[in-house]
Amino acid sequence: MLYDTIIIGGGAAGLSAALYNGRYGHKTLALIGEGFEGSTMETWGVENYPGYLSINGTDLIEVLKKQAQNVGAELKEKYIHHISKKGKIFSVHYNNHYDEAKTIIYAAGTMRRKLGVPNEDILKGKGISYCATCDGPLFRNKLVGVVGGGDSAAKAALILAEYTEKVYIIIREESFTAEPINIQRASENPKIEVLFNSHIDEFIENNGMLAGAKLHTGKIIDLVGLFIEIGGVANTEPIKKLNVEYTKNGYIKVDCTGETNLAGFFAAGDVSDAFGGFKQIITAAAGGVVASHSAHNYLVKNSK
Numbered sequence: 001m002l003y004d005t006i007i008i009g010g011g012a013a014g015l016s017a018a019l020y021n022g023r024y025g026h027k028t029l030a031l032i033g034e035g036f037e038g039s040t041m042e043t044w045g046v047e048n049y050p051g052y053l054s055i056n057g058t059d060l061i062e063v064l065k066k067q068a069q070n071v072g073a074e075l076k077e078k079y080i081h082h083i084s085k086k087g088k089i090f091s092v093h094y095n096n097h098y099d100e101a102k103t104i105i106y107a108a109g110t111m112r113r114k115l116g117v118p119n120e121d122i123l124k125g126k127g128i129s130y131c132a133t134c135d136g137p138l139f140r141n142k143l144v145g146v147v148g149g150g151d152s153a154a155k156a157a158l159i160l161a162e163y164t165e166k167v168y169i170i171i172r173e174e175s176f177t178a179e180p181i182n183i184q185r186a187s188e189n190p191k192i193e194v195l196f197n198s199h200i201d202e203f204i205e206n207n208g209m210l211a212g213a214k215l216h217t218g219k220i221i222d223l224v225g226l227f228i229e230i231g232g233v234a235n236t237e238p239i240k241k242l243n244v245e246y247t248k249n250g251y252i253k254v255d256c257t258g259e260t261n262l263a264g265f266f267a268a269g270d271v272s273d274a275f276g277g278f279k280q281i282i283t284a285a286a287g288g289v290v291a292s293h294s295a296h297n298y299l300v301k302n303s304k
Ligand SMILES: Cc1cc2nc3c(=O)[nH]c(=O)nc-3n(C[C@H](O)[C@H](O)[C@H](O)COP(=O)(O)OP(=O)(O)OC[C@H]3O[C@@H](n4cnc5c(N)ncnc54)[C@H](O)[C@@H]3O)c2cc1C
Pocket: 008, 009, 010, 011, 012, 013, 014, 031, 032, 033, 034, 037, 038, 039, 040, 041, 042, 043, 044, 045, 046, 047, 048, 049, 078, 079, 080, 081, 107, 108, 109, 110, 151, 152, 153, 155, 156, 235, 238, 268, 269, 270, 271, 279, 280, 281, 282, 284
């Protein structure tokens, strides 16, 4: 089927774009991935999204989905494999099926960056996790660690401190880069111990499960859960065949209106370099809205 716009992504950016696209009256399909995933969905206790004192990502997503559907956007829980372009029309491929669109708003977010320590992949799901909100409750009363010094690491440690006996935060640098309020909360939490200037060289295993981490100093920390929170890598695999420009870190280059170098192709949220790379729910939502406005202008101009 031919749509005015196909949106890729069911996070704050994609669903906000769907809301505006629907309100513009454009025939819109949003392909939102499958299940509980994406940074917006996984974020717990959001206190800096205007209009809410505190809201969980899952609840925010439910509201955004309803808003988009209320204005006629069609949502499908599907993963796309790739997008191609012939003339002015894009084809979006998923599940041996494709739909076509005059414009694309690409908002597929990021996937978590790996630490690169041997056996990380083997121990994933056996102690190593990339989502404290999803897996934290599995480590009730256990010793766990978080790797990273940014906001997501500080927030992950605070979530984990609610369930676990103790949380080590392992930070390569000599200080946090998180928001001051999260640094203060983590530093004052009696269950959290911060290890600055530290990195993991090796994982210790017991019967195929994570049992500890050996630091570069040779010190071994006993822990059965380790949450890697060292940022993300843009989800751009499905668009590799399109001639889209990226930053040196692999994010899609957009101007302040969400436009990329490719006519009819717009991008928003964490997958892009919008807002100087400031990756938050509010900037993702705003980016989605601006991209929808640009797609609208493009559709109007190209229908004449
Ligand atoms: C632990 C953590 C805590 C955070 N805390 C806060 C906070 O307190 N406040 C704040 O403002 N920000 C916070 N952030 C940042 C914020 O969550 C993100 O900046 C924002 O949610 C990004 O939204 P997005 O829509 O760009 O991407 P996402 O929310 O990641 O959405 C991407 C979407 O794309 C979909 N997708 C991916 N690949 C495909 C594909 N091939 N086909 C179809 N769909 C696909 C996914 O399923 C998902 O629905 C936090 C981030 C993390 C990791």
